[in-house]
Amino acid sequence: xxxxxxxxxxxxxxxxxxxxxxxxxxxxxxxxxxxxxxxxxxxxxxxxxxxxxxxxxxxxxxxxxxxxxxxxxxxxxxxxxxxxxxxxxxxxxxxxxxxxxxxxxxxxxxxxxxxxxxxxxxxxxxxxxxxxxxxxxxxxxxxxxxxxxxxxxxxxxxxxxxxxxxxxxxxxxxxxxxxxxxxxxxxxxxxxxxxxxxxxxxxxxxxxxxxxxxxxxxxxxxxxxxxxxxxxxxxxxxxxxxxxxxxxxx
Amino acid sequence: xxxxxxxxxxxxxxxxxxxxxxxxxxxxxxxxxxxxxxxxxxxxxxxxxxxxxxxxxxxxxxxxxxxxxxxxxxxxxxxxxxxxxxxxxxxxxxxxxxxxxxxxxxxxxxxxxxxxxxxxxxxxxxxxxxxxxxxxxxxxxxxxxxxxxxxxxxxxxxxxxxxxxxxxxxxxxxxxxxxxxxxxxxxxxxxxxxxxxxxxxxxxxxxxxxxxxxxxxxxxxxxxxxxxxxxxxxxxxxxxxxxxxxxxxxxxx
Numbered sequence: 210x211x212x213x214x215x216x217x218x219x220x221x222x223x224x225x226x227x228x229x230x231x232x233x234x235x236x237x238x239x240x241x242x243x244x245x246x247x248x249x250x251x252x253x254x255x256x257x258x259x260x261x262x263x264x265x266x267x268x269x270x271x272x273x274x275x276x277x278x279x280x281x282x283x284x285x286x287x288x289x290x291x292x293x294x295x296x297x298x299x300x301x302x303x304x305x306x307x308x309x310x311x312x313x314x315x316x317x318x319x320x321x322x323x324x325x326x327x328x329x330x331x332x333x334x335x336x337x338x339x340x341x342x343x344x345x346x347x348x349x350x351x352x353x354x355x356x357x358x359x360x361x362x363x364x365x366x367x368x369x370x371x372x373x374x375x376x377x378x379x380x381x382x383x384x385x386x387x388x389x390x391x392x393x394x395x396x397x398x399x400x401x402x403x404x405x406x407x408x409x410x411x412x413x414x415x416x417x418x419x420x421x422x423x424x425x426x427x428x429x430x431x432x433x434x435x436x437x438x439x440x441x442x443x444x445x446x447x448x449x450x451x452x453x454x455x456x457x458x459x
Numbered sequence: 460x461x462x463x464x465x466x467x468x469x470x471x472x473x474x475x476x477x478x479x480x481x482x483x484x485x486x487x488x489x490x491x492x493x494x495x496x497x498x499x500x501x502x503x504x505x506x507x508x509x510x511x512x513x514x515x516x517x518x519x520x521x522x523x524x525x526x527x528x529x530x531x532x533x534x535x536x537x538x539x540x541x542x543x544x545x546x547x548x549x550x551x552x553x554x555x556x557x558x559x560x561x562x563x564x565x566x567x568x569x570x571x572x573x574x575x576x577x578x579x580x581x582x583x584x585x586x587x588x589x590x591x592x593x594x595x596x597x598x599x600x601x602x603x604x605x606x607x608x609x610x611x612x613x614x615x616x617x618x619x620x621x622x623x624x625x626x627x628x629x630x631x632x633x634x635x636x637x638x639x640x641x642x643x644x645x646x647x648x649x650x651x652x653x654x655x656x657x658x659x660x661x662x663x664x665x666x667x668x669x670x671x672x673x674x675x676x677x678x679x680x681x682x683x684x685x686x687x688x689x690x691x692x693x694x695x696x697x698x699x700x701x702x703x704x705x706x707x708x709x710x711x712x
Contacts, residue, residue, distance in 0.1 A: 259585055279487060283591045291589040297582035311590035314494075362590075 210235050211256060211366065211399065215265035217421075218251055225251050227421030228265065233366075238388060238398040240412035242405070242443065247418045249401040250294070253368045256399065257289050258282045269366070287315060290359025290367040290396075294374060296351040298343040298358070304330070305339035308358045315362070329357035333387055349380035356387055360396070367391060369400040373407045385410045405444050409433070417443065488595035498601035499608075506567050506602065506668070507609025511616055513566060514559045518617035521554050522546060522624025530633045539635055543643025546625035551652040555618040557704055560663035563610065564696035567664075568671040571602055572692035575675025576685035584676065599672040603665055610664030611657040618656060651711075659707045666699035 211233035218226040225248040233239045241249050254260040255267050258274045267274045269285055277285060298307050305326050312322045330336055333353040343351055352372060359367050369388060373381040381404070388411045392398050402408050408415055409429045416426035417440050425432065425440050435441060488495075529545040575598055578584050584594050622644070629635040674692035678684045 254585075257589055259588060279484075279593065286589055286591050289589070291586070293582045293586060295581065297586040299578075299583055299586070300581075310592075314591045358590075 210268075210270065211397070212268040213252070213255070213265070214268070216252070216255055216262045216267060217264040218248070218255065218260065218262050224421055226255075226262070226265075229418065229422055230265075231416055231423055231426065233397060233399055234414065235397050236392070236395055237413035238392045238400055238411050239414045239416065240400045240402060240408040241416050241418055242403060242408050243418035244443065245403065248421060249403075249418055250370050252418065253291070253370055253399065253401055256368060257286060257291055287362065288365045290362055290364035292352070292355045292359050292367060292369045292372055294371040296343070296355035298351060298354055300343050303340050303342055304335075304346070304354050304357075307343070307354065308361045311358065311362050325361045326357075329361040330354075332360060332390070333357045334383070349376050349383070352376070352384060353387065356384075356391070360391060364396065366397045366399065369398060369402075371402055372400065373402060373404050381407060382410075405446070419443075484593075484595055488593055488600050491593060491596035491600075494592060494596040495600040495604065498597070499605050502601050502605035503609050506570070506605050507613060510563055510566055510609075510613055513562050514613045514617045515620050517558050517562050518550070518555065518621035519624045521558055522550060522621040522626075523628045525549055525554070525621070526625040526628040526633065530629075530635075538643075539633070540639040540643035540646075542625070542629050542633065542635060543640040543645075544647045545643075546629075547622055547644040548647055548652060550621035550625070551618050551656050553656075553704075555621055556614050556656045556660040556663065557700060559614050559617045560610070560660060560667070560700045561697055563613070563664075564667050564700060565693055567606060568667045568692045568696035569689050571668060571671030572675040572678075572689040573685055575672055576678030576688040579676055579678045580681055580684055594676060598676070599669070602672055603668040606664035606668035607661050608664075610660040610667075614657060614660035615653075618653070655707070655711055658711070659704060662703050662707070663700050666703060667696040670695040670699060 213229050213231045216226050216229040217224070229248070229252060231239075231241075231252075241252060243249050251260060255262050256269065256274065258277065261275050269289070272281070272285065274282075274285065298304070299310070302310070308326045308329055309322045312325055317325070326339065327336075330338065333356050335350060335353050335357060338346065338350065338354070343354070346354060356367075356369075356372075372388065373384050376384060385407050388398055388400060392411075392413075398411075400408070400411055409432075412429055414426060415429055415432045417424045417432070419439055425435055425437050427435075432440065432444065435444075441447075525546045526542055529542040530539065533539060533541050533545075575584070578587075578598070584598070587594055587597055626637065626640050626644075629640045630637055671692040674688040674695065675685075678688035
């Protein structure tokens, strides 16, 4: 289980997270929503240990992430897959080499690696692209290859950073289906997005991050029925505050 | 916010602990042999073998200029066979390693900083970490080892080519015979001249690769950040060459 307890993070004078507390239940997709710059990606990076919180604790399987040494972090990361916003595929490697890299690190034999590469690409409906380079793929294909790289390691958790940003509606639906399919395989997902359609489609629980802390969390139905004006404004996409801010500046 | 206010600025013990952590990280990265060893050969080719043409180009013109300069200085004052001595000593001990190092600070240092910097700003370095790799082991150590091993090889090529270019110039333009040129070359030659230049060039290689790697890893932002990191890596690489050059002169001469 992943648990965040009072997590704080600031970059210089800018406070990003100011006491985020959140439980991520096993075997479910938890979606973190919030405006751009609200700290959603920072939250994911704290979970996998890429960023160290200034205060508070992130626990994964009862281990405090910030207390782990490099070997401990490597062991933790073997249980967590990370799908980056822009896929972050290694552009000097083919798709197969990208997927194989994490498996090589874990000591799999070449035959096992080849099997897992094929299986992962089939899972994301991308057969036949093994020898292509990331630059030869479309944005949607790159994101699916990123998911294939994450699922090849058979992780217990997958963290998705804006998986549908910049994709057309059809590719977005494919990505949503992939995240649901992965969840059905027993993988716990944490999905960061500001795409409400995707959030409602993929989330078993939804948490809204606002002003550095969790404003509300609950099931998709509870979020839909929320009477919190900030939550309502976000899920309905009403720009009145933004417009007021623009008018104020003018 | 109050929770964040409780955090203090780092004091001296924290700085010492930071330096200690860096040292431990470097030692751990070096010990991760299974990660960096398979990558060294590829980097030796990319950083080393591919740099030979530029080193040879510089060495040819250095040899030519040195021969002409020596002739200008020595004519009427000293026997002309001293041209061989000046070309040999200068190419082997100073200009071979330093000019090659400067050229490679641009080629190799910029290449490393731009490549790793681009990986940093496109989250590929973070992706490496999430896959269980230490960026120091995977990105920095193999490049530093490859450059340390290959710079002396490139410099040796440059020394041979520079002396040869000086000899050809002396014979064809200065009317010096080959016998006279090699008499001068042998007159003040010590084997130390060669290994002094090669030891220096190994340290230049290590410094240039290290600066390029660390500046690349610290790149932030987008293309502008990568450009700034690349420029800084080249400048620091050149500065490191000059400082190391003086250091080795003090220590070994």
